[in-house]
Amino acid sequence: MPDLVCDACGNTYPAGDRQHCDCGETLWYELATDFAWPAESGSLWAYGDLLPASDPVGIERAAGGTPLVRAPRLDDYAGCRIRVKDESANPTGSFKDRGTAVATAALRERGADAIGTVSHGNMAMSTAAHAASAGMDAVVLVPDDIPEERLGHIARYDPELYAVSGDYGRLYEASFSLAPTFVNSDSPLRVAGQKTTVAELLHQFDGAPDAVVVPVSSGGHASGTWKAVRELHAAGALDSVPELHFVQAAACDPIARAYRNGDDTVTPVADGGGETVAYSIANANPPSGNRVLRAARDTGGSVLSVDDDAIRDAQRALATHAGLAVEAASATSLAAVRELTAEGRLDASDDVAVVATGTGFRERPPTPDTVHRVTQGELREQF
């Protein structure tokens, strides 16, 4: 089993349940000094050399292996050549399955029979589903004001569900002192699994595109993205490094603010942030936010934010010009590309991959504005 390392201060710890460095930053696993691209890539386990687990069962085996869709009809909208990494093809409809699959497999290898998580969205569903598939117990902590329908989507997999009153933001910290092991959004095991989103993307693209754009919330997926690029480049499997751009919703964008201010650390949004359609990524106090700043600066990328009008517009464009019904949080990445090309940071000749993190099927669709109401006779006259 590899070491746990702090990329901020360089401290190293033996592998295990420890998740944070004494300096406060989240640890990650140091892997893959030696790596060769696999011949096939039907699931994330094709990239097993990058992972701290090796014996998947059930839907763990099916996580990853999502398509990278070339979407030429979005090029004009985006201002560059667009590919969409469609993470909705995962077993529970989001990128979270990659981190969960690796986490549940690794925990079992350590003898654990349970997993906990703090989430009221995709991660909760993913964790509950993987535990159900593997025969593990799942403890899921949600805020007590969670919408009924979302609670139903989580409960379907029959986890132990706790609706917790009080300041939900504090549960992230508190959960690490509870049993079972809580694998939250930026936990080392989850980040290890999340490396495979971009590893697979780079494999499918056959190298590095000019830029990769990823929505950011806690910073866990962003960490995995950066870690994969670092490991693959260090191993000689990647000749060049793509710019990594991370995007938040303007209503709650503490990392983007810190980036604009030139800060090295993220200041939490005091009032918890405003409402946004991209609720999945509204994180007022992102635990791996500082690392996201390092990732953006290290790769020549950026951290930016987009408002709800831009998010809705990009979400509509993904459906009407690429046939992809993604959740609002996923559409931030396309909205960000539009901003980056408008600013001249990217241009029409650039190949850009946006990560669509999750399905829009669990969100209520907008009311249609144009439906022709006809009789069968009227229909025949029309065509």
Add this chain to the structure above:
Amino acid sequence: MPDLVCDACGNTYPAGDRQHCDCGETLWYELATDFAWPAESGSLWAYGDLLPASDPVGIERAAGGTPLVRAPRLDDYAGCRIRVKDESANPTGSFKDRGTAVATAALRERGADAIGTVSHGNMAMSTAAHAASAGMDAVVLVPDDIPEERLGHIARYDPELYAVSGDYGRLYEASFSLAPTFVNSDSPLRVAGQKTTVAELLHQFDGAPDAVVVPVSSGGHASGTWKAVRELHAAGALDSVPELHFVQAAACDPIARAYRNGDDTVTPVADGGGETVAYSIANANPPSGNRVLRAARDTGGSVLSVDDDAIRDAQRALATHAGLAVEAASATSLAAVRELTAEGRLDASDDVAVVATGTGFRERPPTPDTVHRVTQGELREQF
């Protein structure tokens, strides 16, 4: 381009927009006299030798390539060794994308820039999405009493949407005389694409399991299933043929009734059939129903029906024991296996693959019955 053939009377027609034989049965394409399993199978296009199209774009390229999940925690429930072909991993969350992708690609190769379909469910969403991705026009005919939310899921991709009053069942027949080309659920192009569900499954299993169980509505997917098995066996790519079992909801089961009665043709359900949670497959007058009878008998399989209680129970088992949230219609296949093992038609040593045809994320989840409502202090005492 291959010929169109009638498997009932043997008549042959040149390839083109013709969909039905003079005898009334639906035609299918005759392909793949020569076939070798591909090295990789990331999408349905790996099985290009089986297909009457070859130049996919956008999400067409991403259709298929879905996982075959070994689900050992369902074995006790099912009474045999279960694998689930998870079609929710397709771009619009259902098996329909396979048929649509092949149809839109083939129509473009013939110079068409539009496609029509009669559907108020998965096929409507799939057709609208593929047209959006490829820059084609889509005409979608839905019944005027369609639920608002389902209409929203279709409208998201911006097709020309017609809500048609009157007897919706008659629109299937009527649509073939309209322009553009209507590719309905058992149209030859769609059936050609649907062959890849089971071709891929057999490839992933590395041969034929003892049985494959598929939900049946119009008979289009069932036709594709049977056609693939026939072509692969004839080409020498498959040593043995699995039993093909097809399942309907008991509330509307004209094909299962005909099977039980020993009939060669299906009699439509006079009153349109009863209500069922498996609304996606409630087809009172299945246009390819006769072919389904031939497929079941030819392969030593059967056509059976399961009631709503059994469907709901199987749907719950798929979520709580395999981590798969499928739509109710998909769960009929697992409910059918339970019936087949109870009858002794299949036993514990049999390898059985059930096709889970589509995602449950667009269905309202049940209200959860067990949620622990606690304060943060109470939570700490618990763990």
